[in-house]
Amino acid sequence: MLKIIKQSLLFLLLLWGLVPGSNAFDEAAEQWHLTEERARGGEVYLNAWGGNEAVNQYLQWAAGELRRRFDIRLTHVRVAGTGDVVSRVLAEKAAGRDAGGSVDLIWINGENFMAMQQQNLLLPPWTMDLPNYQYVDEVGKPSVVIDFSTPVNHQEMPWGMAQLVFYHDSARVPEPPHSMYELLRYANDNPGRVSYPAPPDFHGTTFLKQILMELSGDTDFLYLPAIQSDIDERLAVLWDFLDQLHAVAWQRGNRFPADGPRMKQMLSDGELHIAFSFNPAEAVNGVVSGELPASVRSYVHHHGTLGNTHFLAIPYNANAIDAAKVVSNFLLSAEAQAKKADPSIWGDPTVLALDVLPEEQRALFEEALSHPAMPTPSASQQVLLEPDASWVRVLEYEWQRRYAR
């Protein structure tokens, strides 16, 4: 009798194993649950640019939440530039430290990502395992899968969207120029009040790309690798424009602001009339924090402006890989993304597809307040994709060869 019961129980157990209830979805959830368990008590060192107070404050909030919910300690290592971090991971590789590295997460995109990927400094594809990745807007925001023409290959997690946005003090400049030609005309009328950061600062290089995008009739060539024999002909229109602009620019084009933040100071003092940033909420942050006058407004050019995505990546030798994944998943959650998108916090646009999100999560995004210094919502539709990464070096080199020697 006992034997029969035992056997039938075993049979039932076997059957249980065959039921389609344990499908791939549950398995993934189980895997993720295990990841979260392993991540408990972990310490994650997120190496990210520390110059922006809005970002610093946001990450401090995230650190508090992660501690409370997942028992993970998130430390924001505030660095002056991503290059510092790439150097560090490289030094670790050079010294043969293939595990237990000092960087768990790195804020990255574009050229730095490409370099780390090429040098095998990144963890093999991992972002598809994050439960929240399913809501990422791969269709509407192509730059979340192609980072400056480099396929992301799930080796970095889309964190936020960036777009080149211009801003001006409406008290000084009531009607800002909405294209590069209008900008040149404005500079002609107001000599000495327009400039841009000197490349290789990335704001400066972006400005050059934007000019090239607007002035070249056909922009297809920009999405292919730069060909040496082609460069002079393709870029002639850019140098011609810059020669005209420099003649009426700040310091007659003999000097340039050091970077985007320096432009912000100069706009605040009235030394420059137009500044730009990759953070659409830069002007709002500035107004809210008192850095900029309350009359500052943002806008984009009529033909659209360059946009891209910024990501979080895990180096190949990270010390707390599981915890870093849990942190990434949290930062990708609707809650964290909505908070980030709030212009009074940071104002960084989300990478999620709002229409796919469950109703109650979508509602979180609608709570975010709008602000008069924010660019109009329609502006964010006019996004131009970043050219092929090889153009960055070409533009930097050729610009320096002409204007910085």
Added chain:
Amino acid sequence: MAKALRTVSQVTRSTDTAPIEGPLRTALQFFPGLTATLFILPVLLGLLGTWLPAFGYLPSIGADSFSLQPWRNLLDNPGIGKALGISLLSSWGAMLLSLLISCVLLAGCWQSQLLRWLQRSLPLLLAVPHAAFAIGVVALLAPGGWLLRLLSPWATGLAAPPFFSLMNDPNGFGLLLVLTLKELPFVLFMSFIALGQLQVERTLYVCRSLGYADTSSWWRVLMPQLLPRLRLPLYAVLAYGLSVVDIALIAGPNTPPAFAVMLDRMFNHPDITTRLTGSAAATFLLLLTVGSLLLWFFVERLYLYWMSRRASKGHRRDNRFVRSLQVGAGQVTAVTLLIITAGAFVLLLLWSVSFRWSFPDALPDSYSLRFWQRGWQQLSLPIWYTLATGIASALIGLLLVVACLEHEVTRRRCSARNTGPRLFWLIYIPLITPQIAFLFGVQTVLLQVNAWGNLWSLVWIHLVFVIPYLFLSLSGPYRNFDDRYLQQAEILCGSEWRALWRVKWPMLLRPLLAVTALGFAVSVSQYLATLYIGAGRLPSVTTETVAIATGGDRRLIAVFALFQWLLPLIMYSLALLIPWYIFRHRKAMQLS
């Protein structure tokens, strides 16, 4: 490497021929060798780690064959010629100007109340961290700066910043100015130490009796003696000017930038292979520095030769106008220096409590304390790391340097001929080597021995920079200490230790504390070393300040810069207050 070490220890031993007795003295003789080895080692290893990539060898990025390609890439860099020009102009200019101004001040204002006052405030000026000073000066003198805000619009008629700018000019004159202002207190401080070894009053007395005015005796008799004694500090100034990155970023041009900034960019370029070019550039910077030091050596010799020829030919004409001009120029520069430093400090204070401050208002439109709150929030941990590293490296450095100097003094007692240290110039190598040229290599070595990102490694690397400054500034007072006090004390109490503890070191308390504070300040101001060795685990006030400075928020930058300024300031205040309290009942030990 082992060979180099052996040579080092051989050289040390061969200098210690004089018989030395007593357990303490015996122990002491190991210190110079120990100090030199411990602190030259990382530099030599680091240089190796930079020279190999400079010739195309960096296996971790797949570069495993030697080539000259990095050098070709370096030369192909647009603007490299001008970048070198900017670096040479600003470093040589700052060195020569700070020397000239120091000399003019000494010759024109010796014994004046002004100079005495300046001498007293020098430690405070030296405590100012480079980055904080540069940020303050630029905020003062830039087109949108405080100076113009104070003058506008009532005097200048400006409603918006002008097109003229003193800072960030393409030729690097603004950089030259900031560097000069920053180096002047150092050169002056070192001059005072060197003058302690000369008999200034007696020399002036003799010259006066021969009918010379004091200013011309200064130029003819004292300067030729002072200049060789300033050689090392001036080397340090020159090398610093060539390799400085932070000040060059803040006050320098960017079309192109100074060579050191260009180099820094190569090390941080997204394209990893650019690091090979960076290594070549670092090596080139080292060569450039060595070349500059050699050149200065010959210029100094030539000048001294020319001076002595002129003097022996009987050239004695003296221009009364030039003399009074000197006095005036000396006074003006001294006052300007003090005003600019004080102005920068007050301006940073103002920015740190302002909320909105628009041009051309002389004072902020609205105030807020929130930035101090945020600064404190972000710095509460880095402050502890900074204090721990700074105090540890200052104290260890003090111990080693005092031991070395004590040994040297002992040797001097044993043999009159053996006065100067022979091997000890090695200790100054870190001062004249561009940091960036060896830090990448040090980092790799430390990683390999798993000694990375911990406090002791960081202290060790800071000591590499702290020790030479300690040695530079303590050797004067220590060597000039009248040995007869110690001899009397030893006779009276019968113990070397007690004599040192009860008599010599208390008598030297003031300089000992002053150099400890200096050592602390040097440690606080280390940026690259902390960044590379701290691995993001040990943020310091300086690394946080540089990070926040990239964001351009002037209020936060001011708060961070002030924190960076306040730490050494507290140490210097302690160095002034402790002797004042201890010696309050001892009249002879009080400052005149």
